[in-house]
Amino acid sequence: MNFVRRICMTILFVCALFTTFQSISGVEARTIVDWMDDSPFSLFHRSYYFANYFGIDYAAADDQWIYYEERAQPQISSELTENDSVSLEEAFDWSQYPSTTVVATGYTAGVESTGKSPNHPAYGITYSGVRVKRDLYSTIAADLNVFPIGTILFIPGYGYGVVADKGGAIKGHRIDLYYDTVEDVYKYWGKKTVEVYVVKKGNGQLSEDELKKLNEDETMQVFRQQYLKSKS
Numbered sequence: 001m002n003f004v005r006r007i008c009m010t011i012l013f014v015c016a017l018f019t020t021f022q023s024i025s026g027v028e029a030r031t032i033v034d035w036m037d038d039s040p041f042s043l044f045h046r047s048y049y050f051a052n053y054f055g056i057d058y059a060a061a062d063d064q065w066i067y068y069e070e071r072a073q074p075q076i077s078s079e080l081t082e083n084d085s086v087s088l089e090e091a092f093d094w095s096q097y098p099s100t101t102v103v104a105t106g107y108t109a110g111v112e113s114t115g116k117s118p119n120h121p122a123y124g125i126t127y128s129g130v131r132v133k134r135d136l137y138s139t140i141a142a143d144l145n146v147f148p149i150g151t152i153l154f155i156p157g158y159g160y161g162v163v164a165d166k167g168g169a170i171k172g173h174r175i176d177l178y179y180d181t182v183e184d185v186y187k188y189w190g191k192k193t194v195e196v197y198v199v200k201k202g203n204g205q206l207s208e209d210e211l212k213k214l215n216e217d218e219t220m221q222v223f224r225q226q227y228l229k230s231k232s
Contacts, residue, residue, distance in 0.1 A: 088223045089156055097154070097197040100173060104155065104192050106185035107141065107167070107176045126165035128206040132178050136224040137214040141165035141176035150202025150210075156194060159227060162214065164206050 107113035109124040109132045116123045124132050128149045132139050140153070140161035147153065151163040158177055170176050175196070179185045215224065 086222075087226065088154075088159060091223070094154060094156075094197045097199055099195050099197045101193060101195050102173045102175050104158075104175050104177055104189070104194050104196075106179050106189040106191075108179055108182055108185065110182065112182055113176075128164040130164050130206055130208050130211055132165075133211060133215075134178055134180050134184075135215045136160060136220060136227050137162050137211060139164040139178045139211070141167045141170050141178075143171050143174065144204075146173060147175070147198075148202040148204045150200075150204065150206045152199040152202070152214075154197040154199055156196075157192070158189065160199070160214070161196075162206065162211060163202055164211075 109116070111117055114123075126132055126139055126141075130139065137152070137160040138158070140155075140163055142151070142163045142165075144163070144166050147163045149163055153161045153163070153175070155161050155175075155177065161175065161177060163175075165176070165178075167176055177189060179188065214220075
């Protein structure tokens with residue numbers, strides 16, 4: 001009998017607590033329960049949700065961060081990091097990312113693409129300020145209204161492309177993929193219509209340190225070595 005009484009008292013206490021909270025904040029108890037049960041959202045997303053609910057200006061919350069946090073981020077198993085026979089395309093479920101179809105061409109830092117010769121002071125320097133690079137994470141050009149500087153795309157057949165540049169002819173859903181030489185452009189790419197995956201939306205900035213960090217990520221070195229071997 002005492003046990004039943006304790007249970008009833010506990011239930012009444014919880015109800016009183018929720019009622020008091022509701023009267024003070026105006027938030028319904030159902031909202032709290034839903035929030036607690038909504039496990040796919042990260043803690044950061046929950047904070048953003050409640051900030052919006054209370055009308056707080058949560059300027060520090062990065063919309064695209066929340067957008068991508070709702071998707072399970074790919075995890076690289078130790079087996080994959082040791083198995084150099086698994087390609088980058090096979091290693092992840094790319095369908096978890098938003099995708100779009102683009103027309104992709106190739107370009108170089110040379111006169112044929114940029115009008116700049118090697119003795120030009122801005123030769124090889126992208127609009128973002130970083131130098132052009134062909135690596136596991138390569139610099140690419142895009143319409144910055146579609147893909148802001150710093151956006152990371154996965155391009156099947158090419159690899160990761162980080163938006164670092166723009167071009168007069170690169171408008172809408174067109175991108176330009178960097179290659180070291182004109183010969184590489186024709187040998188490995190040319191012009192293709194391809195579905196690309198938006199791994200991360202950029203914030204309009206990109207630094208050499210950020211690009212270096214991406215390419216030197218220890219968990220990605222098996223794929224980087226695959227790329228370097230393909231070049232040799």
